[in-house]
Amino acid sequence: MILTILLIVFAIIVFIQFIYYIFIFGKFSFGKKTEGTPKRLPISIIVCAKNEEENIKKYFQTLVTQNYPDYEIVLIDDASSDETLELFESYEKQYANVKLVKVQNNEAFWGNKKFALTLGIKAAKNEYLVFTDADCYPASNDWLLQISTQFTKEKTIVLGYGAYEKVKNSFLNKIIRFETMLTATQYFSWAKIGKPYMGVGRNLAYKKEEFFNVRGFMDHMKIRSGDDDLFINQAATKKNTAILYTPESFTFSEPKTTFSSWVYQKRRHATTAKFYKGFDKFQLGLFFFSQFWFLVLAIVLLAFQFQWMIVTGIIVFRYLFSWISLGYAAGKLKEKDVMYWYPIIEIVLIFTQLSVFFRNLISKPLHWK
Incomplete structure (x- = not known):
């Protein structure tokens, strides 16, 4: 029985x-790709960094060489203790479209990335914002061009795919990439259904008005993580959200190389899920x-x-x-x-x-x- x-x-x-x-x-999985027309929207790339000197040296050129007519790069130094600030200062002097935002340690918001991002968003001169991390790089010089195809009068949030590099003969790498692919399949699918619930800060774009419509990160400022998924969970709707997964629009990051470090990364990500909508x-x-x-x-x-x-x-x-x-x-x-x-x-x-x-x-x- x-x-x-x-x-x-x-x-x-x-x-x-x-x-x-x-x-x-x-x-x-089985749906047709939503085509879009490239646009000439003024875009601000937002990059927040804390002690990312080596990654910035490796990946900054992929941002400054985008095949896009009108964009700025807002570099946010969140009170770094290495040479990150000095690098950012040199880039600001070298490139006319680079803007530096210096964040000092604040007792109320110490170590809170959301506070640093808020300052960067307010400093951005353009309405259309594209976010990536300091340890990421776009798959092509047409990254911004691809993102611009999905912005319309109604669609003001674009969810992209943040991939991880392939490592030969590494089973851990396959686990990491499978889990990333499965997660993207989930949030892309629910967005297509009309119930978007998350995005990844490695490849995310939205109009500045969406940020202020929900009072930025104020409702979850005390939660250290979630500048990407908690924001999208709050701001994204069926009407305002588009997805983008052309290979030229991907961003890539170096994956973790040990099982323990990957699990720790997952532990950090998991702390935000309990704050999602019911x-x-x-x-x-x-x-x-x-x-x-x-x-x-x-x-x-x-x-x-x-x-x-x-x-x-x-x-x-x-x-x-x-x-x-x-x-x-x-x-x-x-x-x-x-x-x-x-x-x-x-x-x-x-x-x-x-x-x-x-x-x-x-x-x-x-x-x-």
């Missing part, structure tokens, strides 16, 4: 997964719930060899539709190679998420250097 109930629950879990992978994620927390929680219990119930039912042919058929069906859906998404985001390892990576991610959840209950990770 108990095993029969577990089999029914297992089937329900797989049905929930089917809804997610085919009808929700399918909005992105529906967004529910849909994210339900997806993870279905992933976890699919794995557990599959193992239990197979271990008892209960209706093993039916169970095996359900498992094969589940991997078939999920592999197809994520495979199409991975193709659009140029991450196809990670799909060869999909079942193994998924298991690793499930237990990593559990570990992150319980470890964050015990102690909170630090934010912003």
